[in-house]
Amino acid sequence: xxxxxxxxxxxxxxxxxxxxxxxxLITVVALLISIPVGFFFSLIRLNGTPILDQLCRIYISFxxxxxxxxxxxxxxxxxxxxxxxxLRSTHSTLSVFDVNPIWYAFVVFSLYTIAILTxxxxxxxxxxxxxxxxAAHSVGLSTCAAYRRIIIPQALVTALPNLCNxxxxxxxxxxxxxALSLREIxxxxxxxxxxxxxxxxxxxxxxxxxxxxxxxxxxxFKKYEKKLKAYQCLSA
Amino acid sequence: xxxxxxxxxxxxxxxxxxxxxxxxxxxxxxxxLGPSGSGKTTLLRCLEFFEQxxxxxxxxDDIDVDLRNVTKEQIKAIRQKTAFVFQNYNLFNNKTALExxxxxxxxxxxxxxxxxxxxxxxxxxxxxxSDKYAYYPSQLSGGQQQRVGIARAIALSPEIIFFDEPTSxxxxxxxxxxxxxxxxxxxxxxxxxxxxxxxxxxxDVANKIIFMDGGSIVEEGxxxxxxxxxxxxxxxxxxxxxxxxxxxYI
Numbered sequence: 001x002x003x004x005x006x007x008x009x010x011x012x013x014x015x016x017x018x019x020x021x022x023x024x025l026i027t028v029v030a031l032l033i034s035i036p037v038g039f040f041f042s043l044i045r046l047n048g049t050p051i052l053d054q055l056c057r058i059y060i061s062f063x064x065x066x067x068x069x070x071x072x073x074x075x076x077x078x079x080x081x082x083x084x085x086x087l088r089s090t091h092s093t094l095s096v097f098d099v100n101p102i103w104y105a106f107v108v109f110s111l112y113t114i115a116i117l118t119x120x121x122x123x124x125x126x127x128x129x130x131x132x133x134x135a136a137h138s139v140g141l142s143t144c145a146a147y148r149r150i151i152i153p154q155a156l157v158t159a160l161p162n163l164c165n166x167x168x169x170x171x172x173x174x175x176x177x178x179a180l181s182l183r184e185i186x187x188x189x190x191x192x193x194x195x196x197x198x199x200x201x202x203x204x205x206x207x208x209x210x211x212x213x214x215x216x217x218x219x220x221f222k223k224y225e226k227k228l229k230a231y232q233c234l235s236a
Numbered sequence: 237x238x239x240x241x242x243x244x245x246x247x248x249x250x251x252x253x254x255x256x257x258x259x260x261x262x263x264x265x266x267x268x269l270g271p272s273g274s275g276k277t278t279l280l281r282c283l284e285f286f287e288q289x290x291x292x293x294x295x296x297d298d299i300d301v302d303l304r305n306v307t308k309e310q311i312k313a314i315r316q317k318t319a320f321v322f323q324n325y326n327l328f329n330n331k332t333a334l335e336x337x338x339x340x341x342x343x344x345x346x347x348x349x350x351x352x353x354x355x356x357x358x359x360x361x362x363x364x365x366s367d368k369y370a371y372y373p374s375q376l377s378g379g380q381q382q383r384v385g386i387a388r389a390i391a392l393s394p395e396i397i398f399f400d401e402p403t404s405x406x407x408x409x410x411x412x413x414x415x416x417x418x419x420x421x422x423x424x425x426x427x428x429x430x431x432x433x434x435x436x437x438x439x440d441v442a443n444k445i446i447f448m449d450g451g452s453i454v455e456e457g458x459x460x461x462x463x464x465x466x467x468x469x470x471x472x473x474x475x476x477x478x479x480x481x482x483x484x485y486i
Contacts, residue, residue, distance in 0.1 A: 129326075131322065131324065131326045132326065132328065132329070134284075134286050134320075134322075134326065135320075135322065135326035135327070135328065136328070136339075137284075137285075137286070137315060138284060138315065138318075138319060138320035138340075139319070139339060139340025139344045139388060139392060140312075140315055140316055140340050140343070140344025140345055140392070141339065141340070141343050141344050142312075145343050149339065149343065150328050150330065150331075150339075153330045154329055154330050231329065231330050231331075231332075231372040231374065232329075232372075232374060
């Protein structure tokens with residue numbers, strides 16, 4: 001009977017782990033882009049004109065209603081064509097083939113996460129009563145200051161569990177980047193498994209690496225949530 | 237000081253305010269009485285621009301606002317002169333009592349932090365909460381929260397404070413402490429416009445009563461006029477319901 005090749009597993013674990021920077025880079029870039037944009041979209045959905053709201057809704061249902069892997073394939077195949085046209089029209093010396101596929105990953109995962117976070121922020125902002133804004137106005141705060149100092153800190157407390165969820169989902173979803181032949185966690189481990197057919201070991205390693213990363217992220221969010229929630233948990 | 241002319245406001249086809257006019261002088265404690273749904277709260281909310289009135293005019297000292305086309309600057313200018321005490325307190329949930337009072341001073345009025353802190357503490361002391369500076373709203377009783385709400389308003393030294401049914405959300409045993417606080421600041425000469433169902437406050441503290449019904453002012457006068465010799469039948473009926481005609485002492 002075959003047994004697990006523990007030696008390979010040990011080595012492949014670090015090979016998989018060496019892909020973590022790319023996974024994390026995609027995650028961080030996607031979050032940095034989609035947090036402000038998603039917040040802006042959620043404001044449009046809550047206070048914007050009906051037409052803009054409708055456009056946001058269509059965008060969100062497109063993103064949520066289609067498999068991520070198809071979005072990746074689409075962007076990966078369509079973007080180079082568009083990019084090439086653009087480059088040709090600007091007489092650039094750059095070639096489409098020089099573009100690192102990680103840029104496509106940034107685009108896909110940002111577009112995807114914007115849609116998710118728009119809904120996360122929208123529901124969180126809705127939990128803060130409108131009267132908090134009125135109270136802020138009554139003491140002379142501008143709407144902008146009221147959002148910054150009163151409404152967002154309260155909404156963030158409700159948004160955090162969903163934000164954590166979205167972040168861990170994003171981290172896990174970056175495993176689909178193997179389709180872009182990006183050398184992130186999944187692809188590296190799989191490639192390492194190829195010569196000896198040690199796929200089970202490799203998959204277990206991948207499993208463990210994602211588990212490790214996501215657990216750390218969850219822990220961080222829990223800590224932050226506890227800190228933000230301080231004003232609710234106290235009782236007289 | 238504050239003059240209101242022909243304010244009109246409708247929600248859909250339902251007219252809530254059908255041409256309200258009155259004026260308030262400096263130092264006045266005016267109480268608006270009236271049955272539920274008579275438009276009292278909507279009137280206050282229109283004056284603080286939480287609701288946009290359909291038409292009318294507000295004259296506040298030298299600011300003249302046509303409610304048909306209000307500018308952001310006018311709203312800001314009027315809010316700088318007013319403060320609002322809410323029925324449901326509406327304290328900032330993520331801020332302590334002291335921070336609640338500080339917020340308007342430091343961010344709204346741009347007063348330096350140190351100076352603002354002294355003003356805020358003085359305001360909280362005045363409402364009897366000198367031991368609750370660091371408490372969050374969730375740690376305070378309803379009456380205490382409303383007193384922080386009052387401190388938040390008086391700290392700004394506004395020209396006028398609007399009170400929107402400040403005791404309606406409170407347990408009966410907590411109403412007293414809030415009314416006493418309001419009475420205290422009224423005695424200090426604060427100009428107040430109060431919507432309330434507390435007849436005792438209207439009788440003892442106010443110098444002007446405005447009786448509203450069905451979106452218009454039915455009659456106004458001093459408490460003495462309104463409570464002892466109301467001219468209008470609607471006022472009489474309302475008071476009869478609110479004030480027990482006979483009191484039995486057993």
